[in-house]
Amino acid sequence: MLLIPCPNCGPRDETEFHYGGQAHVPYPENPNELSDTEWSRYLFYRSNTKGTFAERWVHSTGCRQWFNMLRDTVSYDIQAIYPMGAPRPDRAGTTGAESGTASLAADSTTTGTAAPDISGTSISSATTAAPEGATK
Amino acid sequence: MAETAASPTPAKTPVDKDLAVRTSPAEVLRDAFAAGSLAGTVEISELPFLTMVGIRAAAGSDAAQRIAAVTGGLPAGSGAVAGSGDTSVLWLGPAEFLVVAPTEAHESLGGGLIQALRDALGGDSGQVVDLSANRTTFELTGPQARSVLEKGCSLDLHPRVFKPGTAYSTEIGNIPALLWKTGEESFRVFPRASFAEFLGRWLLDGMREYASPEVP
Ligand SMILES: [Zn+2]
Numbered sequence: 001m002l003l004i005p006c007p008n009c010g011p012r013d014e015t016e017f018h019y020g021g022q023a024h025v026p027y028p029e030n031p032n033e034l035s036d037t038e039w040s041r042y043l044f045y046r047s048n049t050k051g052t053f054a055e056r057w058v059h060s061t062g063c064r065q066w067f068n069m070l071r072d073t074v075s076y077d078i079q080a081i082y083p084m085g086a087p088r089p090d091r092a093g094t095t096g097a098e099s100g101t102a103s104l105a106a107d108s109t110t111t112g113t114a115a116p117d118i119s120g121t122s123i124s125s126a127t128t129a130a131p132e133g134a135t136k
Numbered sequence: 137m138a139e140t141a142a143s144p145t146p147a148k149t150p151v152d153k154d155l156a157v158r159t160s161p162a163e164v165l166r167d168a169f170a171a172g173s174l175a176g177t178v179e180i181s182e183l184p185f186l187t188m189v190g191i192r193a194a195a196g197s198d199a200a201q202r203i204a205a206v207t208g209g210l211p212a213g214s215g216a217v218a219g220s221g222d223t224s225v226l227w228l229g230p231a232e233f234l235v236v237a238p239t240e241a242h243e244s245l246g247g248g249l250i251q252a253l254r255d256a257l258g259g260d261s262g263q264v265v266d267l268s269a270n271r272t273t274f275e276l277t278g279p280q281a282r283s284v285l286e287k288g289c290s291l292d293l294h295p296r297v298f299k300p301g302t303a304y305s306t307e308i309g310n311i312p313a314l315l316w317k318t319g320e321e322s323f324r325v326f327p328r329a330s331f332a333e334f335l336g337r338w339l340l341d342g343m344r345e346y347a348s349p350e351v352p
Binding site for chain 2: 008009010012013015016060061062063064065
């Protein structure tokens, strides 16, 4: 069981939380212009990171607020907690593993203010040619 | 649970006014609670039909200040309980609170609290919602009350950490519930109505061992 430090409530059992998947996946600026393939990549394709991963959590039975977390998917070490909408913290000591596909987008909730290019959320483009700075 | 219908023009039928005809969520456990309570050790009872009002208002906003003037303050952070007199406000989230007041404060019985809160919110963004039928209230008291709760709650309930006058939204017996420490050896537990019988029986089960002599 993880002990997750909620930014509002302090450390609580993992069972009080729900997982929200990968953080920093921007909503496409013009969803209507996407092909079915591009839309499906936005909806369903996510990183399968080994190492430090930015993900969303919600404290369901506590304050009911969302937040972002940097967690090592190998050791389960929780490295950082930061607010929704904040950029991914720069962790110098990260493992260097592939660190996500659209992690530069500041806003991970609804309106993507950055990274309008939907190809940025595609696994294939990220693994073969990661966007510049994506592993920053 | 028609007793909490919160229409702007409440139709006060005789049924609304008559508490005797209401059935509380843990009514079926009334005898079991009496039989399972151990005077001087741990006792449980239901406090039915408390008035509860859900509040949403951004901290520091004008609406929040007007609402605070009605309730006697709004709690500032996790665990905090504000209020004055017999009206208390529990912190649920950064902009979400639960007002807990006596049964008579409900508008179906002529109380003015909920309307006063609605007036305080006015047309501003936020919510004032009558949640009196959403949860029921268990009162768990006695020197062993903490040990019973510790069987199903992972919060640190030791008195050096968990002080009277604090309340948390957490899990008890694997279901979501509010836990409010009202005194050194007294707690109020707020399960949702649909979980009331489950949690009541769960707590009774946790209390059962104290009826037997302690095994050295
Ligand atoms: Zn929380």
